[in-house]
Amino acid sequence: MASVTFSPPLSSPSHVAQALRNEGFAVLAPADVAAWAGCSLSDLQALRADWEELPPDAYLKDGGRYRHRRHSCFVVQEGVVQQVPHRAHWQPIEYNALHGGMERWFEPMRADSLQHPAWGHLLRALADVCDALFAPAGTALPWFVEAHQFRIDTTDGIGRPTPEGAHRDGVDLVAVFLVGRSGVKGGETRVFEASARGGQRFTLTEPWSLLLLDDARMVHETTPIQPLAEGGHRDTLVVTCRRGSFQGSDAMRDRT
Numbered sequence: 134m135a136s137v138t139f140s141p142p143l144s145s146p147s148h149v150a151q152a153l154r155n156e157g158f159a160v161l162a163p164a165d166v167a168a169w170a171g172c173s174l175s176d177l178q179a180l181r182a183d184w185e186e187l188p189p190d191a192y193l194k195d196g197g198r199y200r201h202r203r204h205s206c207f208v209v210q211e212g213v214v215q216q217v218p219h220r221a222h223w224q225p226i227e228y229n230a231l232h233g234g235m236e237r238w239f240e241p242m243r244a245d246s247l248q249h250p251a252w253g254h255l256l257r258a259l260a261d262v263c264d265a266l267f268a269p270a271g272t273a274l275p276w277f278v279e280a281h282q283f284r285i286d287t288t289d290g291i292g293r294p295t296p297e298g299a300h301r302d303g304v305d306l307v308a309v310f311l312v313g314r315s316g317v318k319g320g321e322t323r324v325f326e327a328s329a330r331g332g333q334r335f336t337l338t339e340p341w342s343l344l345l346l347d348d349a350r351m352v353h354e355t356t357p358i359q360p361l362a363e364g365g366h367r368d369t370l371v372v373t374c375r376r377g378s379f380q381g382s383d384a385m386r387d388r389t
Contacts, residue, residue: 223381
């Protein structure tokens with residue numbers, strides 16, 4: 134049976150903040166992501182090679198071997214991007230019932246990727262949106278940013294992009310960039326209003342398309358993927374932005 138997909142409801146780069154205010158989410162096509170970030174699409178594509186060598190995720194509680202990832206953290210304010218000392222990823226169980234409450238130490242992102250100009254463009258664009266949505270007028274807050282490179286593969290027959298199910302992340306803004314997908318079916322994105330019944334379902338298929346979410350308002354998930362060809366996989370870059378601090382910063386010390 135053919136896999137049925139729904140096209141995403143696209144926003145224009147100039148109306149990202151407005152879409153987030155009105156709908157709680159926004160979706161951009163790849164060329165519009167580049168325009169919004171102030172770089173070229175080829176610059177974004179140059180980041181893609183990093184996904185070919187992601188280490189396995191050793192923390193999956195469902196026993197799966199389908200997820201590979203790297204993780205790094207930053208503070209962004211007034212156009213300045215500063216990487217912070219490597220730290221664990223931590224979420225409360227209220228937001229991640231499967232993996233919450235535990236320190237997860239993933240390998241950091243590669244330095245050559247972080248030095249690429251496109252990387253700074255992406256983080257600054259996200260911080261600008263956060264300031265427009267959440268900061269007092271005329272101010273630029275420090276944004277505590279966590280970046281996750283994911284590959285979900287189908288080596289064991291099925292891969293789960295969100296094994297925790299429909300969830301929020303406990304941050305202000307969530308950005309999900311589809312870096313690529315190959316030889317798979319499924320992977321449908323579903324977003325729901327946290328306080329109402331309204332929702333949307335669609336499939337991101339084009340490399341460097343982007344979903345932005347107001348995390349306080351929207352619940353999201355991605356359905357499992359299944360193989361259509363050997364080596365089938367789905368690659369994403371997930372970036373979260375939070376006011377005040379990283380999650381768990383009061384309970385953890387940075388690794389030395």
